[in-house]
Amino acid sequence: MSRPRRGDTLSVSIDDLAFGGEGVGRVNGYVVFVRGGIPGDTLRVRLVEARSRFGRGVIEAIETPSPDRVDAPCAYFGRCGGCRLQHVAYPAQLAFKEKQVRDCLERIGGLPPFELRPILPAPEVLGYRNKMEFTVAPSAAGPALGLHEAERYDSVLDIERCLLQSDVMNTLLAETRQALRARGLSVYETGADGEGRGLLRFVTLREGRRTGQAMVNVVVSAPDVQALAPVATEVHARVPATASVVLNVNDTKASVAVGTEEHLLLGRDTITERLDDVVFEISANSFFQTNTVQAERLFALVDDACALTGTETVIDLYSGTGAISLLLARKSRHVYGIELAAAAVADAVRNARANGIENCAFLAGEVRHALPELVRQGVKPDVVVADPPRAGFHPKALATLAALAPARLVYVSCNPATLARDVGDLVRQGYALEWVQPVDMFPQTPHIEAVARLRRA
Ligand SMILES: C[S@@+](CC[C@H](N)C(=O)[O-])C[C@H]1O[C@@H](n2cnc3c(N)ncnc32)[C@H](O)[C@@H]1O
Numbered sequence: 001m002s003r004p005r006r007g008d009t010l011s012v013s014i015d016d017l018a019f020g021g022e023g024v025g026r027v028n029g030y031v032v033f034v035r036g037g038i039p040g041d042t043l044r045v046r047l048v049e050a051r052s053r054f055g056r057g058v059i060e061a062i063e064t065p066s067p068d069r070v071d072a073p074c075a076y077f078g079r080c081g082g083c084r085l086q087h088v089a090y091p092a093q094l095a096f097k098e099k100q101v102r103d104c105l106e107r108i109g110g111l112p113p114f115e116l117r118p119i120l121p122a123p124e125v126l127g128y129r130n131k132m133e134f135t136v137a138p139s140a141a142g143p144a145l146g147l148h149e150a151e152r153y154d155s156v157l158d159i160e161r162c163l164l165q166s167d168v169m170n171t172l173l174a175e176t177r178q179a180l181r182a183r184g185l186s187v188y189e190t191g192a193d194g195e196g197r198g199l200l201r202f203v204t205l206r207e208g209r210r211t212g213q214a215m216v217n218v219v220v221s222a223p224d225v226q227a228l229a230p231v232a233t234e235v236h237a238r239v240p241a242t243a244s245v246v247l248n249v250n251d252t253k254a255s256v257a258v259g260t261e262e263h264l265l266l267g268r269d270t271i272t273e274r275l276d277d278v279v280f281e282i283s284a285n286s287f288f289q290t291n292t293v294q295a296e297r298l299f300a301l302v303d304d305a306c307a308l309t310g311t312e313t314v315i316d317l318y319s320g321t322g323a324i325s326l327l328l329a330r331k332s333r334h335v336y337g338i339e340l341a342a343a344a345v346a347d348a349v350r351n352a353r354a355n356g357i358e359n360c361a362f363l364a365g366e367v368r369h370a371l372p373e374l375v376r377q378g379v380k381p382d383v384v385v386a387d388p389p390r391a392g393f394h395p396k397a398l399a400t401l402a403a404l405a406p407a408r409l410v411y412v413s414c415n416p417a418t419l420a421r422d423v424g425d426l427v428r429q430g431y432a433l434e435w436v437q438p439v440d441m442f443p444q445t446p447h448i449e450a451v452a453r454l455r456r457a
Contacts, residue, residue, distance in 0.1 A: 003030050004048040011063060014041045017096045019417075021084040021446035032057050036078065037148075038088050044048025046184050049450055053369035073126065074163045081150040082164065083444040094119045094440060097448045101438045102130055104416035109424035117437035120297060125443040128291045129164045130209050130273065133257045134173065136200040138189060142181035143204055145173060164444065168241050169205050170213055175238045179231040180218075188221050190253070199224060204255035206282065208273035209292040213243035215271045217284040223249050225265065232265035243267045246284050258285055258451040262356045275299065278326045286347045287320050291441050298348050298412070298439050298449065299327050302385060305410040305453040312382040315406075315408025316376065317367050322348025322360070324385055324412075336379060337362040338370045368397040374414045375404060383408045402429040410450075416448055423452055432457040 004010055004027060012025035014037040025039020031054040032046050042064040056382075062069075072078070072086035085093050098119045105111055120163030122128060134145045144158035158177075161170045186198040188198035202219035216235060218228055225247060232245035245266040248259025262269065262284060270281040273288065275296050282288045289295035302324060306314065308331035315324040319337030321344045329335045329352070337360065339345050345364040352360045363370045367388075384406045386393070392415065393401070402425070409431060413419035416438075423433055431454040438450040 008047045038066045081148045086444045101416045104420040109420035114433040115435040119438040122294045122440045122443045125164045130205045131290045132165045133204045138187040145177045179234040208271050210274035211272045213271040214241040215244040219248045315381040315384045317386040318388045329357045335360045368394045371400045381406045385410045387412040390415040393422045411452040
């Protein structure tokens, strides 16, 4: 049978979800990816891409819907690039994430049997995010504040209400848009000559879910404090939870919501958030877990996995702004955090001081350099926690860790593929994988978090 060609219309039964959340089906053995397809669907799709080993189709009609198919609660679903699984019933989203973790560990890790604990569901499946980044784009009505359309980096949807953030943040979004429009401020755009012109680039909102304090960060191309100060006053008057309005300047061509220079427009330059009973001061550019409620549960799981008695030396690799270090410090003798971003280390040090935590030290640097240095200084950890970025461990860092041979290792991962690769290596170097537990930090999206506990065999 000849392989399907671009433009063909096919009937496809979806039997799996791929890593990024696309449906996967087969037509006479030929693999077809379909965005919006879910296992149990039979779909009529038009093939828009036909490579030798797989194709990609768009849905023309749902012939038979999957029993797990639900109506997406958001009006922008399908067009917005933000959520990809809103049309999947929550129990099926959880089953998909659990399966991805199992498949990766079995396929990539090649591991002996271990316990895969059931995924920890999120208590809030909507309204859980404490931070949202909106792009500013031109529109006939004035600045549009929204999210990029799926697969399109040149088109921004003017979002009235994003269901992943709270009602307060949605009000803040509407009032900020209104205030920016009322002042007739220009929007940054790149012209045909490749040069950027105009002022407004991004608006990032944050909210301390445990404190109610909100922050508006307007990212602009120039430090025009005069133009933005009245916007801050107006937003604060309409949304009293606004504790901080800052302006960040990004005058580079890079389309990122990070500034090189910050100006305070109103209130303080940080907001406060709490995880358990540890208080964090969060500035516009600091990293902080975006799902406060589920972060507490994730870190409680890490805490349990560490099984600390108060006498242990702990190393927290990839420590960010120190959330894990500070939570574990209360139950250990000493914690050393290692983190690449100097600004995050500064936040961690400040947060330790603010909480009266004195048994934590933070080192700025790459794990592959800073960890051997710590070892040279004679630090011998009983427990190591690692929460690396998606790429996982650098091979040199993993080799140093394996040679250090702590009795217990707790690995927090946001990418099951690199988790499987690294855990597979550690098992070959004398560790036993005791259990893995996926945790759903980001309902409605395909992102997967998991905690693994290993012990020196
Ligand atoms: C998933 S975050 C960890 C967040 C942290 N557990 C927290 O809750 O604040 C990963 C962190 O690794 C840091 N990082 C990335 N590459 C690194 C490297 N080679 N060495 C040290 N830190 C690194 C990033 O800056 C980021 O803060």
